[in-house]
Amino acid sequence: MARLELNNIQKVYPNGFVAVHGLDIDIKDGEFISLVGPSGCAKSTTLRMIAGLEDISGGELKIGDLVANDLPSKDRGIAMVFQSYALFPHMSVEANVGFGLKIKKVPLEIRKEKIKWALDLVDLNGLGDRKPSELSGGQRQRVALARAIVLEPQVLLLDEPLSNLDAKLRIKMRVELKRIHKKLGSTIVYVTHDQSEAMTLSDRIAIMNAGELMQIGTPNEIYNSPKNKFVAGFIGSPSMNFISGNIVEDSGKISFQCKQGKINIPERLSEKAKGMLNKQVTLGVRPEDLSISIDEADNCLAATVVVRETLGSDDFLAMELEGVKDLITVRIQPDENYPLDKKIFVKMDLNKIHLFDE
Numbered sequence: 001m002a003r004l005e006l007n008n009i010q011k012v013y014p015n016g017f018v019a020v021h022g023l024d025i026d027i028k029d030g031e032f033i034s035l036v037g038p039s040g041c042a043k044s045t046t047l048r049m050i051a052g053l054e055d056i057s058g059g060e061l062k063i064g065d066l067v068a069n070d071l072p073s074k075d076r077g078i079a080m081v082f083q084s085y086a087l088f089p090h091m092s093v094e095a096n097v098g099f100g101l102k103i104k105k106v107p108l109e110i111r112k113e114k115i116k117w118a119l120d121l122v123d124l125n126g127l128g129d130r131k132p133s134e135l136s137g138g139q140r141q142r143v144a145l146a147r148a149i150v151l152e153p154q155v156l157l158l159d160e161p162l163s164n165l166d167a168k169l170r171i172k173m174r175v176e177l178k179r180i181h182k183k184l185g186s187t188i189v190y191v192t193h194d195q196s197e198a199m200t201l202s203d204r205i206a207i208m209n210a211g212e213l214m215q216i217g218t219p220n221e222i223y224n225s226p227k228n229k230f231v232a233g234f235i236g237s238p239s240m241n242f243i244s245g246n247i248v249e250d251s252g253k254i255s256f257q258c259k260q261g262k263i264n265i266p267e268r269l270s271e272k273a274k275g276m277l278n279k280q281v282t283l284g285v286r287p288e289d290l291s292i293s294i295d296e297a298d299n300c301l302a303a304t305v306v307v308r309e310t311l312g313s314d315d316f317l318a319m320e321l322e323g324v325k326d327l328i329t330v331r332i333q334p335d336e337n338y339p340l341d342k343k344i345f346v347k348m349d350l351n352k353i354h355l356f357d358e
Contacts, residue, residue, distance in 0.1 A: 005025075032202050036208070119146055138173055199219045199223070282355070
């Protein structure tokens with residue numbers, strides 16, 4: 001296994017378009033890190049540069065102690081699993097898994113041992129004689145994983161490997177991937193647009209937007225301490241609620257003022273808020289950090305319930321604040337009942353609010 005270092009990595013296409021802007025990521029030996037972001041944010045381009053499938057326009061890529069910018073893919077000690085399974089349909093599972101070893105001219109007996117080990121690892125023992133067409137989608141994805149794992153790469157690259165699976169199978173495969181990583185202890189770089197996958201699988205998450213790194217940290221750090229509004233809105237399902245307003249000071253007390261009411265700023269945000277005095281800012285709060293009150297109280301905003309979504313363990317209310325285009329979402333318990341189209345009040349957990357400077 002190997003440490004992976006991306007130092008000021010850039011990708012500029014011949015027409016001048018800058019796809020990746022000076023990316024700095026240090027990936028530890030044996031770490032599972034996810035590159036996350038919306039479509040077109042260059043996360044797959046970054047993965048392809050690590051793999052040697054795209055030229056690096058600037059900066060330095062290190063795999064272990066080697067500078068790998070100009071190394072051919074075959075000499076980088078990496079293996080990659082693509083979004084499509086890319087299995088040979090005429091070959092058996094064993095032949096697909098052992099294809100890379102055959103190309104490397106690994107002796108037949110050693111090849112058989114390694115194939116058996118890889119199939120055991122992905123829980124496909126006994127299916128070696130089948131053709132890909134005889135397997136389910138999840139099994140085919142595991143064959144693709146086994147084909148990469150059998151090469152014992154220093155770094156394993158996964159490019160949205162679960163996106164072709166249905167929701168139930170994706171959850172099952174997430175568990176499989178976590179188990180495989182634990183057994184292998186390998187360095188894994190995982191690309192996905194699904195933030196739930198990134199949160200459940202990763203040691204750390206790197207969030208990208210328009211070719212730039214927005215934030216990198218553990219799932220808890222990203223979720224609880226987003227550095228900007230983009231990160232706050234991208235991570236979390238349902239996403240964070242945003243309300244526009246101003247920071248004002250009255251009699252030494254700092255508060256967030258909007259059309260719907262006033263929210264006192266807690267001590268932990270007071271210094272940050274002072275730097276935003278009389279500025280247009282955005283207050284962010286997650287659905288689980290809101291509660292409903294029938295009666296008006298401090299730190300409450302008047303709202304009207306528009307829609308109720310029932311999900312079983314939790315329910316969500318979509319609510320309309322007067323003068324605000326976007327609805328806000330509040331998580332409630334299934335046994336709570338609130339009337340539609342009636343005025344009620346939304347109360348915030350002040351210890352969980354965030355402020356973002358426009």
